[in-house]
Amino acid sequence: QSALTQPPSVSGSPGQSVTISCTGTSSDVGSYNRVSWYQQPPGTAPKLMIYEVSNRPSGVPDRFSGSKSGNTASLTISGLQAEDEADYYCSSYTISSTWVFGGGTKLTVL
Amino acid sequence: QVQLVQSGAEVKKPGASVKVSCKASGYTFTGYYMHWVRQAPGQGLEWMGRINPNSGDTNYAQKFQGRVTLTRDTSISTAYMDLSRLRSDDTAVYFCARDGHGYNCDYWGQGTLVSVSS
Numbered sequence: 001q002s003a004l005t006q007p008p009s010v011s012g013s014p015g016q017s018v019t020i021s022c023t024g025t026s027s028d029v030g031s032y033n034r035v036s037w038y039q040q041p042p043g044t045a046p047k048l049m050i051y052e053v054s055n056r057p058s059g060v061p062d063r064f065s066g067s068k069s070g071n072t073a074s075l076t077i078s079g080l081q082a083e084d085e086a087d088y089y090c091s092s093y094t095i096s097s098t099w100v101f102g103g104g105t106k107l108t109v110l
Numbered sequence: 111q112v113q114l115v116q117s118g119a120e121v122k123k124p125g126a127s128v129k130v131s132c133k134a135s136g137y138t139f140t141g142y143y144m145h146w147v148r149q150a151p152g153q154g155l156e157w158m159g160r161i162n163p164n165s166g167d168t169n170y171a172q173k174f175q176g177r178v179t180l181t182r183d184t185s186i187s188t189a190y191m192d193l194s195r196l197r198s199d200d201t202a203v204y205f206c207a208r209d210g211h212g213y214n215c216d217y218w219g220q221g222t223l224v225s226v227s228s
Contacts, residue, residue: 001171001172001173003154032213034212034213034214036212036213036214036215038155038215040155045205045218045219045220045221046147046155046205046207046215046218047218048210048214048215048216051210051212051213051214051216052212052213052214055212057210057216089154089155091155091157091214091215093213096172097169098157098169098170098171098172099145099157099160099171099213100157101147101154101155101156101157102154103154104154104155
């Protein structure tokens, strides 16, 4: 099972919006609405930000939103804040009853 | 509150095995699957496997089939990850993470560093 494809890095200024893509295949992202997104600041454990493509857990700001089209899922962060700077990972359930993560995207707030 | 507390750092030699524990509290241990995910230094997250603490049923990533064993002890609400035939590229932080019923990991342990070196 190959890792999902994410851009290595994205950046934006405070207040702007950024979108991180996550491309898989018809065996994972394209087969289920079971895509999650995680935020990981350096040296910490990941934190769930989005589940089932577009749902936010309690406590996650509504500046974070998710979507999916075909084999590609996306995470959009609007109104960027300095505290959003972190690594972001997507994950998807697969037809083999396993999970696969993306390679990760480093978000820099300029 | 939900907490996952993992065992401490380990240093192992190539060819050895390591067993990492993950003690759960604040919820019904048998009611949620538990995932294991690792992260090599400077690298991304890698899914290793999942266990149903109620039944003991497991799913493993193909990459780790035959080398990883996930178990649990329901009497002490603890999950275990056993990795054998260690190599230097197994050096990583190993996380346990609860499956939040939505095919996601909603709570994570603090991570356990496993270093493999001769």
